[in-house]
Amino acid sequence: MQKSLVDAPALGLRERKKRARREALIDATHRLVAEHGLDAVTVEAICEEAGVSARTFFNYFESKDDAVLGHTPWPLDSAATEEFATGGPTGHLLADLQALVSAFLSDPPMGRQRLARAFELAAQEPRLLARHLAWMEQHKGQLSALVERRLGENAPYSSEIVGATLLFLTHATFLRWDAAGGTGSADEHITAVVTDLRSILTD
Amino acid sequence: MQKSLVDAPALGLRERKKRARREALIDATHRLVAEHGLDAVTVEAICEEAGVSARTFFNYFESKDDAVLGHTPWPLDSAATEEFATGGPTGHLLADLQALVSAFLSDPPMGRQRLARAFELAAQEPRLLARHLAWMEQHKGQLSALVERRLGENAPYSSEIVGATLLFLTHATFLRWDAAGGTGSADEHITAVVTDLRSILTD
DNA sequence: GTGCAACTTTACACACACTGCAATTTTGCA
DNA sequence: TGCAAAATTGCAGTGTGTGTAAAGTTGCAC
Numbered sequence: 001m002q003k004s005l006v007d008a009p010a011l012g013l014r015e016r017k018k019r020a021r022r023e024a025l026i027d028a029t030h031r032l033v034a035e036h037g038l039d040a041v042t043v044e045a046i047c048e049e050a051g052v053s054a055r056t057f058f059n060y061f062e063s064k065d066d067a068v069l070g071h072t073p074w075p076l077d078s079a080a081t082e083e084f085a086t087g088g089p090t091g092h093l094l095a096d097l098q099a100l101v102s103a104f105l106s107d108p109p110m111g112r113q114r115l116a117r118a119f120e121l122a123a124q125e126p127r128l129l130a131r132h133l134a135w136m137e138q139h140k141g142q143l144s145a146l147v148e149r150r151l152g153e154n155a156p157y158s159s160e161i162v163g164a165t166l167l168f169l170t171h172a173t174f175l176r177w178d179a180a181g182g183t184g185s186a187d188e189h190i191t192a193v194v195t196d197l198r199s200i201l202t203d
Numbered sequence: 204m205q206k207s208l209v210d211a212p213a214l215g216l217r218e219r220k221k222r223a224r225r226e227a228l229i230d231a232t233h234r235l236v237a238e239h240g241l242d243a244v245t246v247e248a249i250c251e252e253a254g255v256s257a258r259t260f261f262n263y264f265e266s267k268d269d270a271v272l273g274h275t276p277w278p279l280d281s282a283a284t285e286e287f288a289t290g291g292p293t294g295h296l297l298a299d300l301q302a303l304v305s306a307f308l309s310d311p312p313m314g315r316q317r318l319a320r321a322f323e324l325a326a327q328e329p330r331l332l333a334r335h336l337a338w339m340e341q342h343k344g345q346l347s348a349l350v351e352r353r354l355g356e357n358a359p360y361s362s363e364i365v366g367a368t369l370l371f372l373t374h375a376t377f378l379r380w381d382a383a384g385g386t387g388s389a390d391e392h393i394t395a396v397v398t399d400l401r402s403i404l405t406d
Numbered sequence: 407g408t409g410c411a412a413c414t415t416t417a418c419a420c421a422c423a424c425t426g427c428a429a430t431t432t433t434g435c436a
Numbered sequence: 437t438g439c440a441a442a443a444t445t446g447c448a449g450t451g452t453g454t455g456t457a458a459a460g461t462t463g464c465a466c
Contacts, residue, residue, distance in 0.1 A: 014413075014462060042451065053416050058453060094404060130340050134333030157399040160382070161375060165403060168371045172364060179363070196360040198404045200368060201297060201397065217433060217442075245422065256445050261424060 022060050024050050026110070029067040030117045038068070038125045065131045069118050070110040078103065085149040097162075098190050101170050105177075105186035116182050123178055136167050143167065169193060225263050225275075227253050229313070232270040233320050241271070241328045268334040272321050273313040277342060281306065288352040300365075301393050304373050308380075308389035319385050326381060339370050346370065372396060 028049040032041045043064050047054045061067040080103035083089055084096055110118075122128035144163035151159060173190045180189070231252040235244045246267055250257045264270040283306035286292055287299055313321075325331035347366035354362060376393045383392070 017462090018414090043453085044451085054452095055417075055454090056415055059414075062453085064452075097403075126341060127337070130333070130337030133336050133340060134330075137333060137336060138329060157403060160378070161396065161399050162403060164371075164375055164378070165400065168367075172367055175363065175367070193364065194404065196364050197368065200300075200360060200365060201401045201404060220433090221443085246424085247422085257423095258425090258446070259444055262443075265424090267423075 021050075021052065021056075023110070023114070025052065025057060025060055025067055026070050026114055026118075029064075030114070030121065033068055033121055033125075034117075038064075038121075038127065063131075065128055068121055068125075068128055069132055069135070070114055071131075071135050072110070078107065080104070081146065085146050087150060093162075094194070097166055097169065098187075098194060101166065101173060101190050102186045104170065105173060105190075119174065119178050119182070133171065136171065140164060140167055172197075224253075224255065226313070226317070228255065228260065228263055228270055229273050229317055229321075232267075233317070233324065236271055236324055236328075237320075241268075241324075241330065266334075268331055271324055271328075271331055272335055272338070273317055274334075274338050275312050277312065281310070283307070284349065288349050290353060296365075297397070300369055300372065301390075301397060304369065304376060304393050305389045307373065308376060308393075322377070322381050322385075336374070339374065343367060343370055375400075 025046065029041070029046050032046060032049060041064075043057055044054055046064075046067065047057050057067070061071070080100055084100045088096065089099055090096055122132060140163050143166050144159045147162040147166070148155070148159040151162070169190060172193045173186065176189045176193055177184065177186070228249065232244070232249050235249060235252060244267075246260055247257055249267075249270065250260050260270070264274070283303055287303045291299065292302055293299055325335060343366050346369050347362045350365040350369070351358070351362040354365070372393060375396045376389065379392045379396055380387065380389070
């Protein structure tokens with residue numbers, strides 16, 4: 001087998017097995033939580049469903065909640081990220097913030113299918129939404145650094161608040177997308193959110 | 204003893220003892236966490252410090268983290284809240300949102316001193332910030348309902364997003380206040396946040 | 407394919423958070 | 437003083453999450 005046929009990453013067996021197991025654990029968690037509710041499902045039950053030892057579960061996820069959300073350490077290294085940091089794609093801050101959020105939401109780290117199920121469950125379990133928010137908050141530092149790179153030293157506003165805004169836009173867009181039953185494009189929703197927000201603030 | 208002398212709440216002994224114990228628990232938690240870090244402090248240790256049984260601790264707080272943050276079920280029934288819902292104080296949505304946030308931040312449910320210490324600790328322990336965020340998220344529904352009451356049926360934007368914005372403003376103001384070392388008025392900080400945000404969005 | 411080094415899974419033991427329950431003590435009030 | 441409501445407490449139990457060391461897999465060189 002060739003190392004890299006066309007553009008496939010050509011991951012080794014080890015890496016592929018790891019991903020498969022990770023997804024199997026997420027799927028098992030989704031099945032059980034959808035049926036019985038978050039609190040009624042134990043990690044032990046999930047592991048039985050997935051045919052894995054309980055200790056292994058915690059090699060993949062820090063907590064039960066993380067398994068539902070499929071939270072993975074987020075590298076934040078996509079092409080869109082780089083483009084934003086260097087002033088693209090349009091050079092207009094707001095438009096580029098929108099593009100960044102849209103790019104992230106369109107290319108989730110675990111597939112749309114699983115992401116949709118995760119959000120469906122999160123909508124019913126406040127704790128999960130909170131955990132998701134916390135996860136995003138963890139990355140605020142990275143986002144702020146990104147914004148700082150773009151704006152440079154003489155920024156008109158603090159990179160902190162731009163980073164926080166980025167996070168807020170992502171979250172609000174998520175919520176709107178979910179409220180719409182998971183239909184529509186990310187672009188469409190984020191545009192609507194920005195419009196609303198702007199009109200509230202300039203009212 | 205008269206029921207209500209002048210304007211004092213005239214709480215019974217029972218209620219006063221309860222508050223004192225609650226504050227004693229918060230203070231004990233702050234002391235220990237400041238010294239040893241959140242994870243190194245057990246509930247048992249906190250209770251020993253406060254001279255209370257471990258079971259009692261959980262009669263006061265849902266979790267260890269809540270004791271640090273002093274989270275109390277938030278009634279959301281202040282005069283400012285009522286005024287906002289009925290269209291006041293200025294009739295201008297944005298200005299009134301600011302007034303509401305400011306009123307909340309100026310009259311914290313546990314005293315500025317303790318609030319400041321709680322935030323100092325939260326800044327060093329990401330988990331606490333996350334929990335705080337989660338707590339705010341829990342109240343988003345109440346806020347949305349409040350906004351709905353004010354805007355009525357023919358609202359120009361969804362009460363959901365106004366509620367989320369309210370939460371975001373509160374959080375961002377908190378952060379800015381903390382970044383300033385806890386100095387300055389709530390009004391001052393929220394105004395700055397709104398100005399930044401507006402300029403980002405209309406850029 | 408043999409063998410070795412690196413990585414993964416697993417079992418076991420353990421600390422700790424948190425809950426339900428029933429007994430006990432404290433408080434408010436007549 | 438006595439009684440009812442409320443608060444505190446001990447205790448037993450469930451479940452999450454971690455450290456550790458042994459056992460099993462995989463990648464790779466020879």
